[in-house]
Amino acid sequence: MNSELPFLVELIVSAFILTGAGFAVIGALGLARMPDFYMRVHLPTAGTTLGVGCTLIASVIYFSFSLQTLSLHEFLISMFLFITAPVSSHMMAKVALHTGVRYVSHTQGRPWPSRTQRPSRDNSQILTEWPKRP
Amino acid sequence: MLRIAVIIAMLMFTVSVLLNLYRMVRGPDLADRILTLDSLYVNAIAMIILLGIFLGSTLFFEAAMLIAMMGFVGTVAVCKYLLRGNIIE
Amino acid sequence: MTDSTPPAAPARDPLWLRLLPHPLISLVILAAWLVLDGNLTPANVLLGAFLAWALPRMTRRFWRHPVHVRSWTGLVRFAIIVIWDIITANLQAVRLLLKSPQELKPAFFVIHLELTNPVAITVLANTITLTPGTVSADLSSRQERLLVHGLHVPDVEAAIAQIKARYEAPLKEIF
Numbered sequence: 025m026n027s028e029l030p031f032l033v034e035l036i037v038s039a040f041i042l043t044g045a046g047f048a049v050i051g052a053l054g055l056a057r058m059p060d061f062y063m064r065v066h067l068p069t070a071g072t073t074l075g076v077g078c079t080l081i082a083s084v085i086y087f088s089f090s091l092q093t094l095s096l097h098e099f100l101i102s103m104f105l106f107i108t109a110p111v112s113s114h115m116m117a118k119v120a121l122h123t124g125v126r127y128v129s130h131t132q133g134r135p136w137p138s139r140t141q142r143p144s145r146d147n148s149q150i151l152t153e154w155p156k157r158p
Numbered sequence: 159m160l161r162i163a164v165i166i167a168m169l170m171f172t173v174s175v176l177l178n179l180y181r182m183v184r185g186p187d188l189a190d191r192i193l194t195l196d197s198l199y200v201n202a203i204a205m206i207i208l209l210g211i212f213l214g215s216t217l218f219f220e221a222a223m224l225i226a227m228m229g230f231v232g233t234v235a236v237c238k239y240l241l242r243g244n245i246i247e
Numbered sequence: 248m249t250d251s252t253p254p255a256a257p258a259r260d261p262l263w264l265r266l267l268p269h270p271l272i273s274l275v276i277l278a279a280w281l282v283l284d285g286n287l288t289p290a291n292v293l294l295g296a297f298l299a300w301a302l303p304r305m306t307r308r309f310w311r312h313p314v315h316v317r318s319w320t321g322l323v324r325f326a327i328i329v330i331w332d333i334i335t336a337n338l339q340a341v342r343l344l345l346k347s348p349q350e351l352k353p354a355f356f357v358i359h360l361e362l363t364n365p366v367a368i369t370v371l372a373n374t375i376t377l378t379p380g381t382v383s384a385d386l387s388s389r390q391e392r393l394l395v396h397g398l399h400v401p402d403v404e405a406a407i408a409q410i411k412a413r414y415e416a417p418l419k420e421i422f
């Protein structure tokens with residue numbers, strides 16, 4: 025870590041790093057506190073989008089100043105995360121609906137029955153053997 | 159100052175990882191464990207980037223990129239397995 | 248090779264489109280290659296260009312529907328709206344998280360889609376998930392309804408109307 029960066033740059037980079045870490049902690053705190061899975065699945069998207077996003081912006085600024093060239097690797101990582109984070113969240117919510125994860129009683133509205141399990145498929149026997157939560 | 163900020167941020171990410179691990183141990187469903195695994199690899203990416211800033215090295219980006227890709231593929235593979243009982247159909 | 252495209256298409260498509268069936272994907276691959284490697288030597292650009300040509304061609308059976316953007320300005324405006332919403336919704340989500348979880352009003356609600364293009368539906372579902380506070384949980388088998396879970400939804404009808412007006416209407420014009 026070289027220390028000849030201008031003070032303002034260091035200030036901005038530090039602010040972005042701490043903001044990102046703060047979002048990550050708040051997201052993880054929510055993950056530990058929320059009562060059911062469907063409420064918890066919202067939180068990693070918050071941690072991913074702004075938490076890692078801010079850290080990556082800080083990294084772009086830091087390396088662009090310390091190496092005197094525009095550093096673009098981080099943009100690739102953040103683009104990748106921004107594209108993949110909603111896909112994995114959607115998949116996990118779908119898995120929860122499929123395996124019958126329960127939701128808190130004051131949830132408004134009801135999900136429709138999962139359609140992923142098709143009786144015509146060969147592997148349906150495997151799926152029906154899985155224990156469902158009481 | 160940046161050094162101190164990076165160390166504090168590292169500690170905050172460690173707290174976040176510990177909270178994730180608490181949820182992973184608590185469960186109660188398989189879906190929760192997949193969720194925390196997904197969240198843990200995102201935290202790992204951020205911590206690797208911070209380590210890169212701390213050591214002033216750009217060599218860590220490839221590692222972060224690989225974790226991002228492998229983590230996504232892993233999450234989707236596990237989800238796919240739970241949904242269909244099969245990964246590659 | 249031609250089984251996935253309609254029979255009239257090869258006669259109508261210009262030559263460059265036959266050589267480069269998915270120009271957008273090729274462009275993204277080239278840009279990602281150059282950014283990942285980080286140098287702009289001619290050999291590297293040539294290798295990137297080769298990959299950008301070869302990869303969409305090798306995976307062409309996978310890309311049944313070519314992505315067709317009708318309005319680029321609309322796409323840019325939509326991206327700005329989404330980024331702004333991500334930031335504001337994150338701050339709102341943080342405020343919600345600091346309260347007690349018992350005060351939150353979670354909800355499942357169903358959005359009846361007006362979009363028919365699969366790409367547009369994908370972008371809509373991803374947008375809904377990417378803005379904190381809402382997660383798209385399932386798409387009905389005939390791709391006409393989207394199941395969404397909201398973390399704190401005091402008024403379900405208003406939430407549906409907001410998603411339809413803010414995200415679905417621009418997407419209908421873009422794709």
